[in-house]
Amino acid sequence: xxxxxxxxxxxxxxxxxxxxxxxxxxxxxxxxxxxxxxxxxxxxxxxxxxxxxxxxxxxxxxxxxxxxxxxxxxxxxxxxxxxxxxxxxxxxxxxxxxxxxxxxxxxxx
Amino acid sequence: xxxxxxxxxxxxxxxxxxxxxxxxxxxxxxxxxxxxxxxxxxxxxxxxxxxxxxxxxxxxxxxxxxxxxxxxxxxxxxxxxxxxxxxxxxxxxxxxxxxxxxxxxxxxxxxxx
Numbered sequence: 019x020x021x022x023x024x025x026x027x028x029x030x031x032x033x034x035x036x037x038x039x040x041x042x043x044x045x046x047x048x049x050x051x052x053x054x055x056x057x058x059x060x061x062x063x064x065x066x067x068x069x070x071x072x073x074x075x076x077x078x079x080x081x082x083x084x085x086x087x088x089x090x091x092x093x094x095x096x097x098x099x100x101x102x103x104x105x106x107x108x109x110x111x112x113x114x115x116x117x118x119x120x121x122x123x124x125x126x127x
Numbered sequence: 128x129x130x131x132x133x134x135x136x137x138x139x140x141x142x143x144x145x146x147x148x149x150x151x152x153x154x155x156x157x158x159x160x161x162x163x164x165x166x167x168x169x170x171x172x173x174x175x176x177x178x179x180x181x182x183x184x185x186x187x188x189x190x191x192x193x194x195x196x197x198x199x200x201x202x203x204x205x206x207x208x209x210x211x212x213x214x215x216x217x218x219x220x221x222x223x224x225x226x227x228x229x230x231x232x233x234x235x236x237x238x239x240x
Contacts, residue, residue: 049227052228052229059236060233060234061131061217061219061231061232061233061234063231064229064230105169107170109227112183113175113177113221113223113227114160114172114175114185115160115172115229116172117162117169117170118169119169120169
């Protein structure tokens with residue numbers, strides 16, 4: 019069964035304190051791993067797609083990496099505006115996205 | 128920019144009512160999805176569609192149905208709303224070719240009283 023597990027559930031950082039979020043996945047043939055950001059009361063906003071082990075993508079203070087079993091979202095020198103829930107998903111065999119439960123990130127000034 | 132628009136941000140309905148949630152996308156995407164999101168449970172797939180008039184059950188289809196008469200529009204129907212269907216409903220669309228990331232609407236917060 020395709021499955022996505024994210025850790026930690028919640029992460030509190032001081033502004034400027036770099037850290038990483040983890041996404042472990044089990045899927046029969048990876049067709050894509052996706053990272054989203056979700057602000058309270060809003061729909062998820064697409065950040066990155068990764069397709070193969072070793073691939074990396076960057077956007078401002080965020081960098082996503084992928085291995086054969088997990089993905090990391092590295093946050094460098096975060097700012098309070100980076101506070102959000104970050105969701106990881108893999109594409110299932112029928113084309114749908116299977117989501118983890120997310121990591122709620124809080125960045126304090 | 129891709130745009131997925133859901134007809135309502137907030138909705139309050141009574142138990143037993145028939146409820147329609149509408150979703151429209153403007154990117155000519157083949158795939159459309161309905162999820163619900165609940166605290167501690169994450170996003171769960173209700174129904175999805177690969178093409179006009181086609182539909183597939185997701186993980187939690189009970190109590191819901193869908194309609195896709197036009198490529199750009201995907202409707203979620205709660206046949207007889209119940210209090211356990213109080214949730215955030217999210218519509219998404221994606222292409223079946225090339226980049227396959229899904230784009231989401233702003234969500235509909237449905238409360239059934």
